Amino acid sequence: MDMEVVGKRIQALRKEHKMTQQQLAEAIDISEKYLSNIETGKDICSIHVILNIANLLDASVDDLLGSNLKYNRFHTPANGAYHTRLINETYALSEKECAHLLRYIELMKEHDKK
Structure with a gap:
């Protein structure tokens, strides 16, 4: 799983919701450092954390995991690198x-x- 991609998506959604890392971390009951590590791809989070983030940021797990999901990798209209x-x-x-x-x-x- 490409955690950097997942982290960037989480960060982008958090910023869309005008939330700081501290606010999101407190809302889902994790440390700010852990969230920072998730957003930079240094840490892998549990499905529980992914679900909490998705629910809080009005996203689906599919939105967060994107191309990491086998279905999404092989069912895109143009499966090229670009x-x-x-x-x-x-x-x-x-x-x-x-x-x-x-x-x-x-x-x-x-x-x-x-």
Whole structure:
């Protein structure tokens, strides 16, 4: 399991919810240091912790584990390295950045149709 990817997703969701590490850690009853280690991929967390994080941040376990799940790895529309990298990078984007990226994609598609 790529814990760095999971950690980045957790961090991005936490920031979307405008929470500090301390606030999230207290809310799910773990230490701030442990959460920091999870977010940097230095520590592996239990399913119990993953469930608590997912529930608190209004996410699914699938959102957090993403490409680590066998189903997601083999059932993506384009199973290439660029596709996987793009998906992983978007988890760290803000809502505003995602909106810009989607607009850029729309413009590229419009350009390609011409």
